[in-house]
Every structure is written in structure tokens, then in C-alpha cells.
Amino acid sequence: MGFRVIKTTIATVLAIVIAHLLGILNPLSAGLLAILGVDVTRKRSIHTVSSRFFASIMGLVMSSVLFYIFGFHIWVLAVYILIGFPLISRANLKEGIVTSSVVVFRVFGGEDVSFEALFTQILLLIIGLGSAVVVNLIYMPNEEDKLTGIRRKVDSLFGLIFERIASQLRDPDYVWDGQELIEASREVELGLSTANRALDNQVIAPDEAWAIYFYMRKQQLDRIESMLQLISQVYQRMPQGEKASVLFDQLSIDVKRETYTGNTEHMLQELEKEFKAMELPHSREEFEIRSAILQLCRELALYLDISRTSKYPTEKSIRKRAVKQKT
Template identity: 25%
Template structure:
């Protein structure tokens, strides 16, 4: 059995909330612990948002309850009317998370047969203590940067494997079976890349949700850049599968793909690689015309692949110059 950090924070926070409410001499003091249990979230910002919306929800609930009890009396019918009015209002303002909690606090009015300022203050303080302890508990969050770094490493490993595989495809396979294996392996790596990007993005969102005073967009920008590169790699692989034979330009592109795989790193500006690709693009423009339709189609796909690869490198260069250099 594994006890996670959130479970520990919830248990400790609930106990502290109950003790605080008890020593403040609040009535129904155990309710403060329940409020804490319902208010501890996965991130700091989500806990703050939840507390804010629950305060609004509670205020609306108290207002409707006061009107219902004063008009109908302190009985089950009045409580039913309260719910009949409060639930649609809470739904209208997206305050569904506060419905159960507010209803429980309103039952205290029903039990005491009073909505005096004393009881309104008592219930409000229960909410403040419970939600406040939950917010304090959620200030203690683990550092997720190490976890995010593992996904960055997985992304770059997958990209290296993809580029190496593409290079092999450009150099030509000895037989159809080998070629089919290369294509399958390439798509497997592309799938792994997408999974790593998605997971890294999810943990980045969670990391940013724990930053109260400052928010660093570096990781978000990193995975966004890699996701755009992923789309280009998919297009490049589709182009490769339309190239039935090896031509002179194939070897030059294969060489630079291998070079990129070897130099692929988070802190590489790709400036030299971009210059090499642009030289290749110029050579395409000045090379002799194709001698056959097949060669024309092959070179067209290679040129399209090279343009996508150029964009692949440009994305990284832009990230490096604008985002990475600021961190």
C-alpha cells in the first residue's frame, strides 16, 4: 500500500483544521476537517480557485437558506425548497463543487433553528478554517522539474532514433523486408515521441499550476516546439515512403540527418545545421534537370522532405534564440 503526498496533506490538514476550529470554540467543529478533505487539490492554484468559488457558493447558499427558512420555517420542506433554488443557481454560475459543502453547512441552521449572525459567523469561520488549512497544505508541493526533465530526455532520444532511421531509409535498404522493418520502426519511434510530448506537456501544466508568484513558460514552450517538430517528422516520414530508389541528393540529406541526430540537444541553437540545409537547398536549385519521370518524382519528394527538415531546424533555432536564451 502506497501513501501519497496528497493523502498525507489531507490527513494532517484535516486534523489541524479540526483542532483549530475546536480551540476557536466553533460549533460543529468537525465540519472544518471535512471541508479541508474536500478542498485539498492536486495543485496550489486549483486549491485557491476552489476555495474562492466555494466562498461564493456558500454566500449564495446562506442567502437562499435565510429566505427559505424565514418564509417557510425550519423544517424539511424549507430545506427542500432551499435545494430546489440553490442547485440551479450553483449550476448557472459553475459552482457545482460547492453544492454539497454548502448544503451541509445550511443543515446546521436547520438543526439550530436559527440564521442569526452568530450562526452565520460560525459557519463562515468553519469554511474559512477548512479551506484556509487546505490552501496552506497545498503550498507544499514536490518539485516536478526532475520529472519533466525525464520526458525531455525521452523526447530527444526518440527524435535521435527517428532521424537515424530516416537516414538509413534514404541510403536505401538491401531488400523490401529490411525497408518495411525500417518504416515500421520509424513509426514506432514517432508514436513514442508523441506519448513523451503529451506526458511532458501534462506535467508542465501541473508544474505551472504550483507556481504562485512566478510562472516560467520555458517548459511549455519547449514541448510546444517539440510537438510542432513531431508534425514535421510525420510529414517527412510520409515523403520517405514515396521514394522508391536512392539518388545522389539522398546521400547528402541522409548525412545531415545523421549529423542532426548526433548534435540533437536542448541547448543546441541548430544555426550551423540550418546553414548546411540551406546550402543543400541551393544545390537542388542548380543541379541538372532529372533525366526521367521517376527521378523527377524522387527529387520532388526529397525537396519537400528537405524543406520540412529546414522548418524542423528553424523551429528549434527560434526556440533557442527567444525562449532558451532568456532562462
């Protein structure tokens, strides 16, 4: 918010100075239009300013016709609002209603629909909204460092989650409050919003790597939640649980690495072969627990499949604008 205020200040002063140098009457109107044009991202700014400009032109044409035919009366202004606002909205220019109102009210206040008066309003629009676009395009904060920090925190939280899962598989009496899962979900959502904002600031050759990474993590959180439901069914110590815990120990290490190692996937394949070679369960309880562990391994396979097919940026790839796979 603080940075946006600074941008708004610069755009406003710039618009007023330009309008004053061009000798336009009441240059403060250009500053007001600049305030309305400043936005949080480059793409959104371009879209907003375009909507405001064309909505203002549309409103200027409609109001000028009404004022020319019926004169400058309050009831004519009311008719314009009743007719103009719905038409502007239907034209998908709803964001420009306020800006168009500023222009129309200036024409109404000046009681002049001559070509010179209308040209002055268009000039003010170009100066005010143009100043806002220029300020937005010149500089936007770089989100790379922030995104890298969020990624590191997410990776660390995922590592802790897998350590907790391994502990539960070894000892079903182990109590975990799931706080890391809540924090990871919050950080992933923060990463997604930050990545989308950074993407909107890239007008030319946008890089979607960060958005892909955080979307991947969001998908993997769904898989982890399914794993936790299955782990709750493992209420006794079992050799299969001990073996499965080793997988999550390895995954807690791999998840922090920059590249997809495939270590956990290879260990999982070997474990599945062992499971197939084991004797059948001797009791219903053993069957239920082993079934839950087997389902857990299948959920883990889905998690790893997401890792293998998705990509995300590492610190090295940010510099090289490349993308590496991540566990």
C-alpha cells in the first residue's frame, strides 16, 4: 500500500505538471484522472486504464449529444446516468464509470460541447491516465526474493511434515498436532498470490515457473491430507509401517533439494515388490492395517508423480531463466 501511494503521488504530480505546461485550463483534473489510473500490477494497470479511457470517450459522446439537444439541466444529467451507466457496463467497461463521470461532470460544469472543449477533455484523459500507465510500467517491485523465501519455507515445512509422518508410522501412539500442515497451506496460498502478482507485472515474455511450482505444492498438499487419513488407520506397530517410514525419512531430505532425485520413487518401487512377496495377513486387524499402508504407498506414488511432471524455479534457474524439476 505504501509503494502504491508513492506511485500515485508521482503520477498525479506528473499529470498536473504536463497539463499545466500545455496550458490546459484546470490541470488538477489530470491529476485526479491519474489517481484513478494507478493500479497494483502492470497488466492490471493497462487493462484498467484502457477501460477507463474508452468508457470516458463513450460517456463523453453520449452526454454531449444529450447536452446539445436538451441543454445543461440537472434532469439531463440524470437521464445520462440512467442511460449511460448501464450501456457502459454492458460494454464491459464498468471500471471506467467513475472516470467517465469526472469527464462528463466537467463538460456539464463548463456548459460547453464545442469541439475545443471536448478535445480538452480527451487531452486531460490522455495526460492523466497516460501518466498513471507510464509510472506503472517504469517500475514494479521485484518479487523474486520474496518468492524464493516462501519456497524455502514451504520446502522446509514439507520436510517436517514427512518427518512427522515417519514418526507416526514407527510409533502409532506418536501425537502430532498438524501445525506444519496448516502453515504449509498458508504459505502455499501466499506463494500463489505473490506468483500471480509477479506474473501480472511481466508484460513481455511472462515466466509462469513460480505459479507452476506453488500450484504443484497445492496439489501435493491434497495428497498429503489423504495420506494422513490413511495413517490414522495404522493403530498398531507393523513391519510394513517401519519400512514405509523409511520412505518418508528419505522424502523429508529429497523435498529440500533443488532437483528431482528419484530416490524415494526407487525405494517405493522396491518396497512394493517386498509387499507382494510377503505372506498374506493372518487376522482382520492385520489386513486392515496393511491395506491402509498399501494405500498410503499408492498416495505417495501419486505425490511423486506430481513432482516428476511439474517444474519450478530454483535460485540457479532464476538467474538463467531455466526451470528444474522438484521433489
